[in-house]
Amino acid sequence: MKKNPVKAALQAGEPQVGTWLSFGSVFASRIMARTGFPWLTLDIEHSPIDWSEAANCFGAIADAGCVPLARVPRGDHDLIKRVLDAGAFGIVVPMVDTVEEARDAIAAAKYPPTGTRSVGGTLHALNWGATPGDYFKHANDEILVVLQTESPRGIENAEEIYSLPGVDAIFVGPNDLMFQSRGPDGVDPSPEEQEASLQKILAIGKKCGTPVGLHVQSVEQVEQRIAEGWQFIAIGSELKMMVTEAQRLVNGLNLKKSSGDLARY
Numbered sequence: 001m002k003k004n005p006v007k008a009a010l011q012a013g014e015p016q017v018g019t020w021l022s023f024g025s026v027f028a029s030r031i032m033a034r035t036g037f038p039w040l041t042l043d044i045e046h047s048p049i050d051w052s053e054a055a056n057c058f059g060a061i062a063d064a065g066c067v068p069l070a071r072v073p074r075g076d077h078d079l080i081k082r083v084l085d086a087g088a089f090g091i092v093v094p095m096v097d098t099v100e101e102a103r104d105a106i107a108a109a110k111y112p113p114t115g116t117r118s119v120g121g122t123l124h125a126l127n128w129g130a131t132p133g134d135y136f137k138h139a140n141d142e143i144l145v146v147l148q149t150e151s152p153r154g155i156e157n158a159e160e161i162y163s164l165p166g167v168d169a170i171f172v173g174p175n176d177l178m179f180q181s182r183g184p185d186g187v188d189p190s191p192e193e194q195e196a197s198l199q200k201i202l203a204i205g206k207k208c209g210t211p212v213g214l215h216v217q218s219v220e221q222v223e224q225r226i227a228e229g230w231q232f233i234a235i236g237s238e239l240k241m242m243v244t245e246a247q248r249l250v251n252g253l254n255l256k257k258s259s260g261d262l263a264r265y
Contacts (some may be wrong), residue, residue: 001128001129001130001134001135001137001138001139001142002128002129003142004089004090004142004143004144005038005039005067005178006039006067006089006090006144007017007019007090007142007143007144007168008060009038010100010144010168010169010211010231010232011168013140013211014231015226015230015231015233016039016213016231016232016233017037017038017039017222017226017233017234017235018037018039018040018041018067018069018195018233018234018235019032019037019040019041019234019235019236019237019238020040020041020043020048020071020215020234020236020237020238020239021040021041021042021043021057021232021237021238022043022044022047022125022237022238022239023238023239024047024048024049024050024053024054024057025048025057026053026056026057026060027252028238029042029057029060029061030060030061030062030064032238033060033061033063033064033065033066033068034064034066036045037066037067038066038067039066039067039068039089040061040066040067040068040069041069041071041092041234042054042057042058042068042069042070042088043071043229043237044069044070044071044072044073044079044083045071045072045073045074045094046260047117048217052084053181054083054086054088055072055086055087055123058070058083058087058088058123059087059123059126059127061260062089062127062128062133063127064155067089067090067144067146068077068087068089069088069090069091069092070083070086070088070089070090070091070092070144070192071091071092072091072092072217073094073096074093074094074095075093075094075096075101075102075104075105075108075250076096076107076108077104077107077116077117078095080105080108080109081108081117081118084117084124084139084143085108085120085123085124086121086123087120087123087124087126087127087128089128089142089144090104090109090144090145090168091143091144091145091146092146092148093105093145093146093147094100094148094150094176095147095148095150095151095154096147096148096149096150096154096161096175097151097153097154097157097159097166098153098157099157099160099161100165102147102161102167103164105144105197106147106165106166106167109143109145109166110140110143110166111136111139111140113138114140114166115140115166119136121203122188123137126143126185128142131175136225142261144168144169144234144243145166145168145169146168146169146170146171146181146213147161147167147169147170147171148170148172148173148175148176149161149170149171149172149177149201150172150173150177150180151176151177151180151181151225152153152180152181152197154203155197155200155201155207157209158200158201158204159204159207162204162205162208162210163208163210166211168210168211169210169211169212169213169231170201170210170211170212170213170232171213171214171215171231171234172198172212172213172214172215173203173214173215173222174194174198174214174215175215177194177197177198181193181194183196186249198214199228202228202229202230205227205229209214211231212229212231212232213230213231213232213233213234214233214234215233215234215235216233216234216235216236217236217240218235219235221235222235237245
């Protein structure tokens with residue numbers, strides 16, 4: 001059975017920079033898996049991707065020698081089981097605010113006696129180049145479990161969450177953290193307050209020996225965050241890359257722009 005090189009690298013203290021997939025397109029996934037990113041996360045939380053599309057994307061990514069991950073909509077046992085049985089090499093679980101939520105997500109990703117995942121399926125074994133028997137034997141060691149810290153409550157419980165056995169990495173979505181940190185008046189935290197929250201997460205990760213990462217939008221930001229000690233880093237998405245390049249070409253041609261504003265992508 002294949003090893004999970006991203007999990008091994010994180011355990012060795014090495015940064016791993018990947019990107020997000022929003023399209024759910026097998027064609028796009030096949031191409032992105034050959035660009036050199038060590039991992040790609042299919043965003044099932046915020047994109048209209050069905051289970052069949054997800055399974056085909058995981059297979060296309062794995063066949064290219066890249067690590068397919070899935071961000072599930074939430075840390076439910078059924079959702080985690082389905083993406084892993086469909087062949088994902090790991091999960092990214094959003095909005096993990098409590099120790100109980102973290103324990104449930106970890107358990108759902110592990111077969112007994114470590115966890116509660118049920119045995120079945122064949123697609124997972126195909127993606128790992130294994131027989132089902134070998135997969136059932138070794139999956140607990142290779143599946144990557146990434147939990148997201150995205151709220152003040154998550155930060156309050158971070159040290160206990162990050163210390164749990166089975167947490168391979170922590171990931172921060174800066175936009176969600178900002179929205180969840182708004183005051184009663186709906187005002188966003190200041191850039192300084194936002195950065196203080198990020199640095200607190202990083203410090204707790206270092207204290208617990210758990211790799212932490214976050215979403216950024218430029219190579220310069222990747223370099224800055226790696227220098228600070230962040231490890232599991234996502235840069236943009238295939239959607240962001242497409243729109244950014246298209247806008248660059250349009251700007252260069254001085255074409256009349258439509259009224260739509262795609263800068264946020």
